[in-house]
Amino acid sequence: MDWGRAKNVLIYAFLLLNLVLGYQLWNDLREQADSNPDLTSLESSTQKVMESKRIKVLAQIPSDSPQLRKISYRFVDGQQSHKVTDLPVPVDSKLIFTPKELANALKQSLPDIGNYRYDEWAGNENVFVLHPLVDGKWPLFKINLELHYANQKIVSYRQDMIEINESADEKEQQVLSASKALGNLIENFLPEGSVVTSIELGYYGQVFDSDADLPASPAWRFLLESREEYYVQGISGDVISPNTKESKE
Numbered sequence: 001m002d003w004g005r006a007k008n009v010l011i012y013a014f015l016l017l018n019l020v021l022g023y024q025l026w027n028d029l030r031e032q033a034d035s036n037p038d039l040t041s042l043e044s045s046t047q048k049v050m051e052s053k054r055i056k057v058l059a060q061i062p063s064d065s066p067q068l069r070k071i072s073y074r075f076v077d078g079q080q081s082h083k084v085t086d087l088p089v090p091v092d093s094k095l096i097f098t099p100k101e102l103a104n105a106l107k108q109s110l111p112d113i114g115n116y117r118y119d120e121w122a123g124n125e126n127v128f129v130l131h132p133l134v135d136g137k138w139p140l141f142k143i144n145l146e147l148h149y150a151n152q153k154i155v156s157y158r159q160d161m162i163e164i165n166e167s168a169d170e171k172e173q174q175v176l177s178a179s180k181a182l183g184n185l186i187e188n189f190l191p192e193g194s195v196v197t198s199i200e201l202g203y204y205g206q207v208f209d210s211d212a213d214l215p216a217s218p219a220w221r222f223l224l225e226s227r228e229e230y231y232v233q234g235i236s237g238d239v240i241s242p243n244t245k246e247s248k249e
Contacts, residue, residue, distance in 0.1 A: 041179035042186075049187050057196045058225075061179055064201075067172040068234065071134060071203060072213040073143070076161040080207065083158065085109075090153035106147075110157065116145050121198050121223050126150065131202070134164060139202040141221055141231070165213060175201065175234035181220045185230055189239055195225035204231045204240065 039047060041061055050057070091105045103114045115132060117139050122129035128147040131139035146158040178199055190196075198221070205216030218234035231240040 041177075042183055046183040046186050053186070053190070053192045053194070055186055055190055055192070055194045055196070057182070059196055059199045061182060061199060062201065063178075065175045065177040065234075066201075067174050068138070068218040069166065069170040069172045070215060070217050070235070071164060071166050071170070072215050073140070073162045073164045073205065074211065074213045076163060078211040080160050081158060084148065084156050085158070086156045087154065090155045092153060106154075106157075110145070110159070113145070128154070132162065132164070134166075134203050138218070139200070140164070140216060141202050141204050141219070142207050173235050175218050176220070176232065176237055178220055181232035181234075181237070182222065184232065184237065185222060185239065189230065189241070190224075196222055197225050198223040201234065204233070 038061065039050075039057060041063070042050075049055075087106075087109055091102075102118075106113050112132075113130070115136065116130035117133055119129045119131055119139065122144070123146070126148060128149065130145040130147070131141060132143055132145070134140055140162075143160045143162055144158075145160070147154045148156045148158070178201070182196070182199065200221050202219065202221060203216045204219035204221070205214050207214070217236070219231045219240070220234060222230045222232070224230075229241070232238070233240065
């Protein structure tokens with residue numbers, strides 16, 4: 001046996017193993033950092049309230065606070081749709097996790113599906129929920145495209161048909177930061193033991209059947225582990241809880 005060659009092989013093998021272990025360690029540390037939200041953006045008083053009320057925040061707190069304007073929208077038929085339409089050909093439901101493939105698979109039945117975003121927190125075991133996007137970026141919460149599935153196939157859908165109007169008279173305004181909105185919720189609205197699992201900026205408007213234009217404002221959506229949801233209007237700072245249907249300042 002060539003011991004010198006064998007020794008070199010062992011050295012290279014250990015070097016390769018160290019590289020693999022080092023990469024794995026780096027990847028684990030990065031995932032751990034991503035999964036631990038940075039709470040330093042919250043006021044110290046808010047952090048103390050969190051501790052006293054045993055509130056946890058598992059979601060990352062967005063740092064951006066863009067300038068957005070209020071919009072309005074109306075239902076094309078004057079009301080939310082309750083009609084469920086069958087797809088000509090059922091679609092494999094696994095495509096919901098790849099938006100481009102989903103859009104390609106459903107574009108014949110739903111030509112505008114490319115302007116919708118999947119909401120992983122909405123829906124249930126039989127329904128996927130997507131929301132239309134304002135300016136191609138911000139979801140309009142509470143307006144839904146529902147994809148119904150059975151036997152691992154998307155078989156039908158229900159779509160709220162709306163028209164969005166962005167008035168030139170509305171000026172863009174700085175949106176309240178997510179940390180300030182969350183601080184208000186923690187100190188004044190969230191019950192003890194709450195666990196915040198999702199924070200997302202979009203648009204929220206009251207939903208009721210009408211031919212008239214309905215106003216919608218930029219809003220931060222906060223979802224709890226209990227599936228309760230809170231919206232903080234990004235311009236006025238008002239807190240809306242659809243669980244109680246009340247708006248509070």
